[in-house]
Amino acid sequence: MERIKQLFYALKTDDWENHPLSVRITLGVLGATVVAGSTFLLYWYGNYRRLYKLPFYNPNTPPLGEVNNTALDVRVINFDGALLLQKDIIDKYNPLILDLTQHGPAVRLDCTFGQYKAFERELARLTKSWKDTPKNGRPLITFYGSNDFHHVSLALIRRIRTPINVVIFDNHPDYCQYYPLGLHCGCWFHHVASLPTVNKAFHLGGFSGEFEDDMVMRWSTPWKLMRAGKLVMLPAQDIFKGGKWAQVKQDTLRPHWSKFVTEERLLKLLEPYKQDFQNYPLYITLDKDVMKRQDSLQNWNSGVLVREEVLLIINVLIKLSNGRLYAMDVTGDFSKVDVAGLYRAYLHKTQHSDSENNIEQRQATFVNQMTNRKILSVVSKACGIEDWEQGEQVLLNLTNEEIKHDDT
Numbered sequence: 001m002e003r004i005k006q007l008f009y010a011l012k013t014d015d016w017e018n019h020p021l022s023v024r025i026t027l028g029v030l031g032a033t034v035v036a037g038s039t040f041l042l043y044w045y046g047n048y049r050r051l052y053k054l055p056f057y058n059p060n061t062p063p064l065g066e067v068n069n070t071a072l073d074v075r076v077i078n079f080d081g082a083l084l085l086q087k088d089i090i091d092k093y094n095p096l097i098l099d100l101t102q103h104g105p106a107v108r109l110d111c112t113f114g115q116y117k118a119f120e121r122e123l124a125r126l127t128k129s130w131k132d133t134p135k136n137g138r139p140l141i142t143f144y145g146s147n148d149f150h151h152v153s154l155a156l157i158r159r160i161r162t163p164i165n166v167v168i169f170d171n172h173p174d175y176c177q178y179y180p181l182g183l184h185c186g187c188w189f190h191h192v193a194s195l196p197t198v199n200k201a202f203h204l205g206g207f208s209g210e211f212e213d214d215m216v217m218r219w220s221t222p223w224k225l226m227r228a229g230k231l232v233m234l235p236a237q238d239i240f241k242g243g244k245w246a247q248v249k250q251d252t253l254r255p256h257w258s259k260f261v262t263e264e265r266l267l268k269l270l271e272p273y274k275q276d277f278q279n280y281p282l283y284i285t286l287d288k289d290v291m292k293r294q295d296s297l298q299n300w301n302s303g304v305l306v307r308e309e310v311l312l313i314i315n316v317l318i319k320l321s322n323g324r325l326y327a328m329d330v331t332g333d334f335s336k337v338d339v340a341g342l343y344r345a346y347l348h349k350t351q352h353s354d355s356e357n358n359i360e361q362r363q364a365t366f367v368n369q370m371t372n373r374k375i376l377s378v379v380s381k382a383c384g385i386e387d388w389e390q391g392e393q394v395l396l397n398l399t400n401e402e403i404k405h406d407d408t
Helices: 001-011 021-050 087-093 114-128 152-158 189-194 213-217 225-226 261-278 307-320 342-351 359-382 391-396
Strands: 071-078 095-100 140-141 164-169 198-203 231-234 281-285 324-330
Touching: 001 391, 021 307, 071 198, 095 114, 114 152, 140 359, 152 164, 152 213, 152 281, 152 324, 164 307, 189 198, 189 225, 189 307, 198 261, 225 231, 261 307, 307 359, 324 359
Parallel strands: 071 095, 071 140, 140 324, 164 198, 164 281, 198 231, 281 324
Antiparallel strands: none
16 A cells, blocks of 8 residues: 555655655656557557458449459469468469468467568468459359458458458457457458448358357447347257347348248348348358368367358349359368467467367368358359359259258
8 A cells, every 4th residue: 555655656756766766666657568568559540440441442432333244253362371271272263373372370270460561471472463343244152261260351352342242151249349469350340341342241040059159249239230130140940149139120041940041031031131032242251160070070060050051042142143153162171170379279279179180181181172162063053154063053952941950
């Protein structure tokens, strides 16, 4: 108590030489801490807000007009080598492969603002542009490996300079607002929903307990965006409860936990947003952790939707947008974790489950390649492209029978 009184007295007077050395040292440390903390907050807030803004963007830019789809334009951003193992995808679609393996360990799971900017600059250098525009009206489909890199989707969406709707499929929230170190694979989607180019953002298929049980995530949930209708929530099969969820309009994709998603139900759920989908082209970011483990082997815990449900939803969304799929990114292809730095090693240890990361790469590649082929087939068909394999058959295989739950 006496030390505190001395500190307050020292702050009121200018006679520093008569104060004990310990008091002067304490005041110096406090002053340095305040300056360092204020500098960090200004740096963080400046970079945080800058992600909401786009260079060279005219808010009066008209939305994309009619799309003349002739083929899919497939691209691979190679962080971890996962897609290069899927020979069927490489051989059939001959994708543009952008080698960013040198950025992989520094971007995986999380990255600082500086590392994120370095990635954006390297992507611009490799593509010779800061923007992505459809070539001859062809939808651009980007694969980039493990869902540890899902925050990379923000950079891809920022490269679009026309008004769009954005749909994210994800078992996890991914919209945490306050991540002090930069970007995290679970803390980026609120930036997307706040971009001036995004008309509406839709979060589909969420099921993990983080939506409700994690106090930090609940505190950093973008309630304002949800209440304003800018971010629309459609969970997989259970309404989110607790916190401020009662103030958020939401409905489930499945009518009941034991029933599949149906086209009729989807059209009913999306009816209030029909005009939005018809007025603006569509961007889809698909994290395959939204699917059950039998359909997607990836680095995180899996959701409850089966592959055919996800394909049906994609098909309906593209049709609601009159076939105007501007671009899509797909993540959730398993790879062994390779990270840079002790902090990312800590994230890997605490946020990844051992059972989901100790699997054979060969098995994961086989399962994921099959799912990726079906995704591309359904997207091709929905966009009116005749170069498709089994898209129609995949959709017809989904019936409204009761779901048989298992341990996969």
